[in-house]
Amino acid sequence: MQAANRALGLAALAVTALSQPARADEAELMEKIRGLEARVQELEQERQEAPSRDAVRDAARATASDTASDWTQHVRLSGSTDSGYFAGPRDSVFDGGSFEIWDARFFLEAELGRDVTLGETTLVRDVGFLFEWNLVRIGSLTNDVGELYVDFQGIADSDLVSAQVGRFQLPVGEAYLQYSQGYADRAFVTNPVGGPWWWDEGIRIYGSALESRVGYVASVSNGNTNFNDDENHAKQLTLKLYADPTDWLHVSVSGLRSGKLGSSDEAASGSLWLGETWAQPLGNWSPVPTYTNGSVVPTGPNEIDDSLFAGIDVIMRWPDAVKLWLSYGRYSMHSAGPSLYDRALQEWIAELVVQGALVSPLLQPFYLGVRSSGIGTFDDDEGYLLDYRVSDTFGYNMKWLTELSVVAGWHMTRHVTVRAEYTRQNVGVVRGAGGATQDGVTRANLFALEVGADF
Numbered sequence: 001m002q003a004a005n006r007a008l009g010l011a012a013l014a015v016t017a018l019s020q021p022a023r024a025d026e027a028e029l030m031e032k033i034r035g036l037e038a039r040v041q042e043l044e045q046e047r048q049e050a051p052s053r054d055a056v057r058d059a060a061r062a063t064a065s066d067t068a069s070d071w072t073q074h075v076r077l078s079g080s081t082d083s084g085y086f087a088g089p090r091d092s093v094f095d096g097g098s099f100e101i102w103d104a105r106f107f108l109e110a111e112l113g114r115d116v117t118l119g120e121t122t123l124v125r126d127v128g129f130l131f132e133w134n135l136v137r138i139g140s141l142t143n144d145v146g147e148l149y150v151d152f153q154g155i156a157d158s159d160l161v162s163a164q165v166g167r168f169q170l171p172v173g174e175a176y177l178q179y180s181q182g183y184a185d186r187a188f189v190t191n192p193v194g195g196p197w198w199w200d201e202g203i204r205i206y207g208s209a210l211e212s213r214v215g216y217v218a219s220v221s222n223g224n225t226n227f228n229d230d231e232n233h234a235k236q237l238t239l240k241l242y243a244d245p246t247d248w249l250h251v252s253v254s255g256l257r258s259g260k261l262g263s264s265d266e267a268a269s270g271s272l273w274l275g276e277t278w279a280q281p282l283g284n285w286s287p288v289p290t291y292t293n294g295s296v297v298p299t300g301p302n303e304i305d306d307s308l309f310a311g312i313d314v315i316m317r318w319p320d321a322v323k324l325w326l327s328y329g330r331y332s333m334h335s336a337g338p339s340l341y342d343r344a345l346q347e348w349i350a351e352l353v354v355q356g357a358l359v360s361p362l363l364q365p366f367y368l369g370v371r372s373s374g375i376g377t378f379d380d381d382e383g384y385l386l387d388y389r390v391s392d393t394f395g396y397n398m399k400w401l402t403e404l405s406v407v408a409g410w411h412m413t414r415h416v417t418v419r420a421e422y423t424r425q426n427v428g429v430v431r432g433a434g435g436a437t438q439d440g441v442t443r444a445n446l447f448a449l450e451v452g453a454d455f
Contacts, residue, residue, distance in 0.1 A: 074111040075111075077108055078107045079106035079455060080103070080184035080453065081103065081454075082450050083099070084100070084189075084419075084449045084450035085098070085448070086098060086102070086139070086448045087447045087448075088444055088445065092444040092446060093387065093425075094446045094447070102189070102450060103136055103137060105132055105146060106132070106133045107133075107181060108130070109131075112127040123155070124152045124155055125153055125157060126152075126154060128151040130149055132148065133145070133146070138191075144227065145227060146167075147166075147168050147199060148166045149164040149166030151163075152164070158207070159207060159209065159212075160208075161205065162205070162207060163203055164204040165203050167201045167227075168219070170196065170221070170238055170256070171204060171219055171238055172197075172238050172311065173197075173252070173313055175192065175194075175197050176195075176197035178195075179191075187323075187369045187409060187419075188351075188369060188407045188421060189419050190403075190448065192275060192351070192371065192403070193347075193401050193402070193403050194329070194347025194373050195275060195327065195373070196272055196274055196347075199271070200223065200224070200236065201227075202236075203220055203221075204217065204218070205219070212244070214241075215243075216240065217239075217240045220235050223235060223258045223259060223261065223271050224270070225270065225278055226269060231262065231263045232260050234259035234260040236256065236257065236258045236259060236271060237259075238254070238257075240254040248318055249316055250313075250314070250315040250316075251314050253312050253313075254309070254310070254329075255308075255310050255311075257307075258304075260304070261303065262281070265302075267284050268281055275347070275386070276389060277375070277384065279304055279331075281299060281303075281341070282299065282335070282384075286391040286392065286395035288392065288395025288397065290383075290395060291397050292430075293382075293431075294431045295432060297340065301336045302336075303336035304333055304335055304336060305334045305335065307332065307333045307334070311327065312327070312329075313326070313327045314326045320358075320364070321354070321355055321357065322352070322358065323353045324351070327347075327348060327350075328346075328347070328348045329346070330347075331344070331346075332344040344377065345377060345386075348372075348375075350371065352369065354367060366408070366409065366410050368409075369407040370406050370407075371403075372405075375400070376398065376399050376401055376428070377399050379399055382430065386400070386427075390427075394433075397429045397430050398427055398428070398430075399430050401426070401428075403426075404423065405422070405424075408420050418450070418451055418452075419449075420449050420450075423447075424444075425446060426441065427443075429442075
């Protein structure tokens with residue numbers, strides 16, 4: 001078809017040429033014909049090449065689209081934030097009444113590879129990465145690193161051994177699962193006053209068997225609160241064993257040994273937190289005089305020889321209906337100085353959350369919860385700083401701290417929850433320190449109305 005078109009074009013040009021006056025120069029006319037013929041060839045060539053260029057352009061666009069799609073399939077961004085109105089008496093953890101950003105954290109997760117092999121042997125099934133930006137915590141701007149680790153899942157193609165290397169939540173008890181990424185799913189505004197948790201650098205090993213009915217999580221870490229701090233090079237060991245004998249019952253037991261904490265130049269600061277307290281020298285964090293056995297004692301030695309934790313958790317869960325969580329733990333700290341600086345803390349949590357769907361399908365987005373939690377020495381002669389936020393009020397003279405909380409929540413959407421919580425807080429102080437605290441016991445009424453969002 002293209003050849004026929006070309007012939008017709010040349011014939012038309014010839015007729016045109018013959019129709020010119022006889023006086024036209026024949027050589028000049030032939031030159032014009034050759035020029036027009038060359039132009040026709042150029043146009044034919046361009047038309048033949050056009051589909052090829054379109055295909056290249058379309059292929060480039062498809063490649064760019066595939067690259068973008070591939071990136072989003074292997075990287076996930078998520079986060080949560082909580083803000084609202086918080087009210088309480090002066091010098092309490094909800095000092096006065098104000099609007100606050102209560103918590104904000106963001107996460108980056110990435111898939112780094114699958115089926116890492118050496119010959120025909122599978123070394124690791126999956127390799128991943130997680131980073132947590134801990135921006136705001138309990139109303140304070142922290143702007144630091146939470147979890148940050150590389151995750152090796154299915155080592156030797158087995159469910160029994162996986163490992164996370166970096167910075168992670170200490171695998172002790174069940175409370176730590178409500179922090180970091182678990183913060184978006186919790187039922188209450190506040191955290192329990194007990195419950196072990198906090199981050200540390202090291203290696204966390206985990207695995208399961210019997211279709212995940214039983215499993216373990218263990219870790220070896222630096223053992224210090226501060227980021228990347230390991231002043232004496234003693235390593236902290238943890239072990240958690242769990243079992244799910246039925247679909248509605250979860251039981252776990254946990255243990256921790258810190259080894260030596262602190263040094264002659266640096267005060268001990270253990271990485272295991274119970275609520276808002278941790279292992280530290282007696283009197284170190286507060287200007288308030290410390291009473292022991294009814295008398296003021298000087299600040300304890302910087303070093304703690306050892307700290308030990310043992311605990312048990314039981315969770316009973318009926319989906320879309322009821323969750324009951326019972327937890328108990330004991331944490332002992334042995335000072336490098338005289339035994340009067342040793343302390344043993346007990347902590348408990350009893351939490352019940354009932355979903356509205358248990359009553360009626362119309363109430364499915366709503367829930368109610370009640371929680372009792374406590375921590376203390378429960379000794380009239382030996383106290384401890386049980387919440388660092390009240391260090392200037394009570395110091396290390398608190399013998400117990402208990403809270404009773406009631407919450408009502410509404411899951412407005414899948415990613416937005418509104419919560420209203422009332423908490424009754426009680427603080428007991430040791431003998432000798434009670435004169436300024438109403439016979440040794442103080443009480444505070446705390447209220448919070450919060451909106452939580454996650455993505």
